[in-house]
Amino acid sequence: MDDLAAIEKCKAGETDAFSHLVKKYQSQAIGHAVAILGSREDALDAVQQAFLDAYQALEKFDSSRRFYPWLYTILRNHCFNILASRKKHAAVSLDEAEILAQPKNDSCSSQVRLLERALRELSPEDRELLTLKHLDGLRYDELAERLGIPSGTVMSRLYYARKRLAEKVLRIQQRVEYEETHNE
Amino acid sequence: MNKNYCQKIRISAMAILDSEEPQLSAEKINEHLQSCAECRHELERQKQIVNLLGKQKRREFQLPNSNYRIPITEISAGRLTAENRKSKIENSSLPFVALGLILFTYKIIEVLPGITAGLIIKSMPLVVIILFFSLLKQNPFKLNQNIRLQGDIR
Numbered sequence: 164m165d166d167l168a169a170i171e172k173c174k175a176g177e178t179d180a181f182s183h184l185v186k187k188y189q190s191q192a193i194g195h196a197v198a199i200l201g202s203r204e205d206a207l208d209a210v211q212q213a214f215l216d217a218y219q220a221l222e223k224f225d226s227s228r229r230f231y232p233w234l235y236t237i238l239r240n241h242c243f244n245i246l247a248s249r250k251k252h253a254a255v256s257l258d259e260a261e262i263l264a265q266p267k268n269d270s271c272s273s274q275v276r277l278l279e280r281a282l283r284e285l286s287p288e289d290r291e292l293l294t295l296k297h298l299d300g301l302r303y304d305e306l307a308e309r310l311g312i313p314s315g316t317v318m319s320r321l322y323y324a325r326k327r328l329a330e331k332v333l334r335i336q337q338r339v340e341y342e343e344t345h346n347e
Numbered sequence: 348m349n350k351n352y353c354q355k356i357r358i359s360a361m362a363i364l365d366s367e368e369p370q371l372s373a374e375k376i377n378e379h380l381q382s383c384a385e386c387r388h389e390l391e392r393q394k395q396i397v398n399l400l401g402k403q404k405r406r407e408f409q410l411p412n413s414n415y416r417i418p419i420t421e422i423s424a425g426r427l428t429a430e431n432r433k434s435k436i437e438n439s440s441l442p443f444v445a446l447g448l449i450l451f452t453y454k455i456i457e458v459l460p461g462i463t464a465g466l467i468i469k470s471m472p473l474v475v476i477i478l479f480f481s482l483l484k485q486n487p488f489k490l491n492q493n494i495r496l497q498g499d500i501r
Contacts, residue, residue, distance in 0.1 A: 193408040203408075264404040271402070278399060296365075297400035303367045318367070322358045322393070329396045 166230040173221055181221075185214055188231055192238055194262075198294040199242040199287045203260035209245055213238035235309050239291070246287055259283070262294060277339075281331035289324040296321060352379070353386050360390050364397065446479050 164172075164183055172180035189210060196206035217224075217234050224233060263279050266272055282290050295301050295309060306321075307314045356379045359369035369376070380387055450472055457468070 190408050194405045197406075197408070261406050264406045274399065275403065278403065293400065294405065297397070298403060298405040303362075303365070315370070318362050318370070319358050321365075322354075322361050325361070325393050325396050326389070328400075329392045332396065332399075 167226060170221060170224060170226070170230060173218075181218055184217075184230060184234075188234060189214070191231070192234065195235065195291075195295075196238060196242050197260045198262050198298075199239065199291045200245060201259060201262075201283060201287075201290075205245050206242075206260065209238060209241040212241045216241075232305070232308055236311065239309075243287070262290070263298075277332060277335055280335050281328055284331050284335075285324070285327060288320075289327055292317075292320055292324050293328060353383060356380070356383070356386055357389055357393070360386075361393055361397075364394065442479065442483060446475070449475055 164180070166184060166187075169180040169183045192210045192213065193203075193206050196209045197203060200206050200209065213234060216237050220237075224230070261279060262282055263275050266275055282293070285293070292306065292310070295306055301309065303314045303317045303321075306317045310317070312320070355371060356376055359371040360376050360380070362369040363373060363376070380390070453471055453475070
């Protein structure tokens with residue numbers, strides 16, 4: 164069953180069809196929420212809320228659009244609300260969840276760890292943009308749709324996010340080297 | 348070199364690397380890069396980061412586990428739509444309305460003149476309530492485990 168058929172069935176009252184969408188997209192949605200929130204538990208909450216909100220707003224869904232980008236906009240709203248409430252309640256301990264897949268090859272693992280640390284030190288907005296671009300391979304127009312900003316803004320924001328990431332990577336590398344030389 | 352122009356050049360060069368439409372033409376970018384070492388250096392750093400990111404994959408999350416569930420059954424049961432929720436509330440409140448009416452009628456009868464309330468009549472409300480919950484197969488003293496879930500659904 165494709166997404167549109169499932170949505171039409173839901174609108175027609177066959178609510179079981181929604182579970183098809185949940186099963187299809189929940190893992191992807193959690194990955195995206197983790198990239199913004201950096202916490203698995205918070206990501207699970209955000210995804211659950213996003214699916215429930217999407218279900219309740221299904222009548223308003225524009226059938227000319229794809230389902231997941233629409234769900235994503237709901238999901239990122241929840242994620243940024245969670246981040247805002249975290250700022251208010253600063254002393255929340257986070258369970259850190261990894262964004263990147265661990266490589267099978269050991270020689271690449273230090274590189275992945277380095278990048279994971281650098282991504283974690285970025286702002287959620289930068290992290291979201293970079294992971295959508297480079298891990299999901301979205302084009303500028305798709306990024307613009309997901310983030311609700313013009314393509315030109317995507318272009319410049321990507322440049323600055325990469326610049327900040329490059330700086331973080333360099334700084335972490337220097338820190339690691341410094342620690343290694345002082346531990347010897 | 349004009350800093351703003353340098354930024355424009357870099358942003359456009361990266362757009363070309365991403366196979367997207369740049370703000371400035373490739374000729375202008377090449378022309379500028381030949382004379383600007385700072386831009387060449389910055390673009391080299393950006394390319395390295397792009398290469399590093401390009402080798403990565405997003406971590407996949409295995410679901411569902413025992414602690415987590417999107418309430419598919421709640422959704423599937425159609426409890427979330429406003430109409431269904433309303434009719435469900437109406438249906439579930441009917442027996443309680445009936446119980447209220449029975450007890451109200453009993454009170455009216457009880458206060459009627461000429462009726463002496465014996466033990467059987469006095470214990471009637473209790474009997475009715477026990478019968479009512481037995482028929483509904485519900486324990487009135489049991490805590491509702493679904494309160495949190497209902498709260499989540501909003």
